[in-house]
Amino acid sequence: MSNDPVDTEDHMDRLHRAIDRQATDQIWRLLNNTMVPAEVAHALESSPPREREELWTQVGPETQGEVLLYLSEEVQDEFLDRMDAAELLTATENLDTDDLADLLQRLPTSSIQQVLDSMEAQERERVETVLSYPEDTAGGLMDTDTITIRPNITLDVVLRYIRRHEELPQSTDVLWVVTRRDELIGRLSINKLLVCDPSMSVREIMDTDFIRLDALASQNDVAQLFERHDLISAPVLNERGQLVGRITIDDVVDVIRDSAEHTVMSMAGLDEEDDTFAPALRTTRRRAIWLGINLLTAFLASSVIGMFEGTIQKITALAVLMPIVASMGGIAGSQTLTVLIRGIALGHVKTNNVRWLLGREMIAGMLNGVLWAAVVAALAIVWFDDWMLGGVIALAIVINLVVASLTGTLLPVLLKRLSIDPALSGSVILTTVTDVVGFLSFLGLASVIYL
């Protein structure tokens, strides 16, 4: 059975053809035999509500748990809400501790208890360890299924010990060397175990210089460490230095994608866990909030214009040109804001280099302000045959672009310091500033000069 990059597409196509023909048998075979759980999850995420519903009923009870893992939180909740305790137990039976803990964290406390009660003591203890840490920390992300060895045995003993396992935990690339009190003192990579002389002791060849994760470290810090050090797995320690679990790269890939997606979704007032195929009413309700917030800022801008109704009545060209001033400021500001938000997310922007960035942005804002002010002024003069108007709009554009650069740089830094997500609220505040300053400077200058 050969797989290649087009296979997922092929599976999806066959699934859609089967749905069109209502070939229930074939749908069932595709979902439960041909496709891997991640593909089934992808098919569910790519389906409108009714079709998604039908597909889900065709996913076998034992497969459901694995499929749930790959769904976004919103879609997960949709299905979890409707599963009873028995269904949950069947679905979660074969999951790894970290995956199981992920799902449990989305359930009400009573259901969590039911699932825990059904488990063997050792397994339950493991899941409870993971659940004892917040979801977005190393402890919440980790898997407790690790292989530990003692430092004083020989590699030969290790090899024989390993051979007693039927299989090793997924992505096992190292064995952890611990003391009698479970304190982590080293690691032995499987590859070294294979190439070194079996009569040597673990202590002789174990690494001691590697990344250790604090169980309470945030998942974003964990992701940065994995990216920076090209890690495949890393040990997680509690505050006493004891090994409590390990994190593998496949858990971190999701964190990396989510954190990168978070910015683009937040800037439009959306959430990275949103369901692409959420029903119309839920979508309407969610979007309404963001539109309402933006309406407030639009009214603020309008009230600024309202202050200059008299001026506009005399020179209607002002009404024609004023959106240009606001829009140029908005664009320039959002470019600066995006660069800063990304710089902060990547850890490039720190207290010690914000001053340099501010200077750079002010210069860029000023230069682009002067450049485009000249262009707009020339066009305005030609259009309305009014030199004064050209001067006023030029000055207003320079002012607005400099203010936009200033705001775009300092606002995200300030919001971050106040622990407010700059990606979510930054663009709304910025647009308010550039609209208000744009209208105020343009109409204000015009009032002073013409009246």
Next chain:
Amino acid sequence: MSNDPVDTEDHMDRLHRAIDRQATDQIWRLLNNTMVPAEVAHALESSPPREREELWTQVGPETQGEVLLYLSEEVQDEFLDRMDAAELLTATENLDTDDLADLLQRLPTSSIQQVLDSMEAQERERVETVLSYPEDTAGGLMDTDTITIRPNITLDVVLRYIRRHEELPQSTDVLWVVTRRDELIGRLSINKLLVCDPSMSVREIMDTDFIRLDALASQNDVAQLFERHDLISAPVLNERGQLVGRITIDDVVDVIRDSAEHTVMSMAGLDEEDDTFAPALRTTRRRAIWLGINLLTAFLASSVIGMFEGTIQKITALAVLMPIVASMGGIAGSQTLTVLIRGIALGHVKTNNVRWLLGREMIAGMLNGVLWAAVVAALAIVWFDDWMLGGVIALAIVINLVVASLTGTLLPVLLKRLSIDPALSGSVILTTVTDVVGFLSFLGLASVIYL
């Protein structure tokens, strides 16, 4: 030497203190002994030009190659441009083939030849294999450093063969089983090798059901496969089914981050490879283009307003309220656009479900249109004591939100089909539409009703 999540921060702090005190020795030690190449790259990326310059001169010639790998393309180019052939040779001496090929792809042809000429025949052939594939394909991403075995030997022979290596290639989790003609027929995981009976043959225990990558598959397809199947590594085959290399998860993590960052940067007319600390003039030049494009659309909107100067002169309230109509359309449209762009990037949105999405978005646009039209109308009536004005703005908002939903859904799908990046051009086109339709519907309706 213990490492924990705060260590990178600690290294950065110590580096900054050393820079402030101009403690050259300590800077050198930190960059070349204490910090790993990825941390050095992070320090360079987080530094303004002059400081970055100073730091780079302190990075040892042999470390430079590794550090270059972790830099964004813009910063890479900055340093590569100034290195002569001898420096390049020293820096690239110890790199893996895939990493070396990555760097070479950024050099002029003459420099590539010089580096290739300096290499041993076997090594050169490997790099040339990678270079023969486009940079953004599986072949361009792969590493040729694989361990292959034959199917008919026993595990015991494999174990002895492996023991002859001093070390295995990084992240080796499987051995590849090939025929005499290098055709891939299976894989043997290291973990299985450790737990199975050594007298068994490779053929008996090898897997044959796993993901194979076509060397010409796009890197985005590769990334999706890794994410979907939780892969650590995957084999790359040429068109004859021969094993030409393997891709490991650490190469894919970069692709995943870049593709997710691409959307947010493109929507602001920026590039994910942009240097956060690019100098002021380069920044100005780059931003100028985007501002120029947006100025065109702003003038288009202004020309629409210009058509109604007479109406505005009579009813200046129109000038006060018109930005609200345009702004509400822009926000609603950009929400729809963002959901669609992300849905397309994740592979959720396909020809067969666009119709459902369009329906959902039109309903949401209509409902939010009616809701906020009512609110704005009420406020307008109170503010200007004009019932007619309330009716006009309400109707204009409903029209603009419905058009925004329509455009936000169909535009990215259309652009994608024309192979134009929807993240880059989508928001400019969308804003133009919502501005023009907003002003046209509001001022047009007002002209018909009042005049």
